[in-house]
Amino acid sequence: MEEYKYKVLMKNDFEAIDEKALIYLYQPIIGLKSLSVYKFMIQESFIMKQYKNINFDFSRILKILSIKYEALEKCLKFLEAMGLVQRLSNKIKKNVIVFNIFRPLDPIEFFENTIFNSALRKKIGFEDYEIARLIFSDETNAFSIDEGFTDNTTRFYDVFSYLLDSKPSLDSSINFSIKLRKSSPLLNGFDENIILKTLKEKNIDIDVKNHEQINILKNVYSYIQIDNVELANLLVDAYDNKNKCFDKEKIQILTSKFIVKTSNKPSNFVNNTSPIDIKLNQMNSLTPELYISCLMKKEFDDNQYNELIGKLRNNYVLPDPVINCILDFSYIRDNKNIIIGNVLVIAEKITRKNILTSFDTMKFLKEGKF
Incomplete structure (x- = not known):
């Protein structure tokens, strides 16, 4: 201590x-x-x-x-x-x-x-x-x-990513005009002027009065909290020039990839720099679909893996961080392959043990009790 x-x-x-x-x-x-x-x-x-x-x-x-x-x-x-x-x-x-x-x-x-x-x-x-x-x-x-x-x-996302939907939407579910409290630490350092200026330099012109698009910027910032210029550069590829708005599906992919990238760097958080914490952050921050994409180094478009993830979620009722741990373990053990039968055997054991967190899953897999 x-x-x-x-x-x-x-x-x-x-x-x-x-x-x-x-x-x-x-x-x-x-x-x-x-x-x-x-x-x-x-x-x-x-x-x-x-x-x-x-x-x-x-x-x-x-x-x-x-x-x-x-x-x-x-x-x-x-x-x-x-x-x-x-x-x-x-x-x-x-x-x-x-x-x-x-x-x-x-x-x-x-x-x-x-x-x-x-x-x-x-x-x-x-x-x-x-x-x-x-x-x-x-x-x-x-x-x-x-x-x-x-x-x-x-x-x-460092501690509550397991509560996010597998494909979280950045849409608001209520038609209120948000007025976030400026003193909130969620928006500490957020500067829409710098972000809009940086985007404009990339030929993306967003009106400061366009509350829907500004709210998307705030939502993303409160989620990953990075430098304003870095945030703008991150979202350039998510902008739909034809419809003059951000593509929310692309934002989900880009932010998830950003989390994977930064999770491999030393953390600034107190008591959160150990290899196990870095790995846990990675397991807790991605959907299984995106994690498989990262493992296979290609876009996730395989129906059989889609069905596998659906089965792990619905039949075995496993949280996404636990699923990611199983996929990661199976990928390493089976020489960079995801063998569905082996994954289901592990999932069955974990379900019987009532393991619901990435930490407990990693501990269980490390002990080899399956």
Whole structure:
């Protein structure tokens, strides 16, 4: 466990609706334990606001919440991925971590965020999702770094990619005109002017008033959070000049390939640089269709593999990260081939063991218990 001190700062004031949003929209995704850590951090921010120069030892959190270090780190990553917490480290004061605390998105913003909206729907199911929509119907209708610190905040796909649809759409499911809170860490560093200028240099002219296309840029940025110029260059090939809009299917392919590429580089995230974490990020970030494309180094268009993935999802009810681990293992073991029979044998064993995470799958395959 790393020994360091921490400081907590509240970046914006809470409103009455926030507690309700945390319970019905955020808690199903992050879990009760992560929500407890979040509320503890809020109280810590009040203390530090009163005593401005005070820093606490990290062990304080572990003792008060009766939580282990590894479990706390997991909770913090969940909170970071949902834009509730931002973690900053200082190159000079290496033993001091700053946690910036942000209020949750307004319900309209949450439902308009394609990634969060999709994750909630997949987590709680259609019926309870519709109830959540109903609960906030009145509220939604009513809504018309620190210097010297480095942002070490976890991105959404690093921990919640398994909640995304196998082919997630970047369309909004609600016809609201989104107004994302500028202070949200999800859009920290986002500069639409730089992105639009870079795109214009590539002969792609997008009107700043075209909210649909701007929202797509925001959605992609909040998903992978890269440099504005790099984001623009990434999306050049996804623009449909004929229809004057982004092709969302191409965006899904391009962003997934970007994740694979960057997952092979050292991570900036705290305690996330080990080979196993890099591999897990890769397993958790791609659909099996795209992962096979990467393995075979060609576009995925094989019907037999399509049927295989469908069977693994529907008959064996395996999450995509688990499927990716099975495909990866089979590909290596069978001399760069995906042999369907062998894959199904492994899938049967994993289903019987009730293994549902990429980490547990990799551990099981490494032990060779099949």
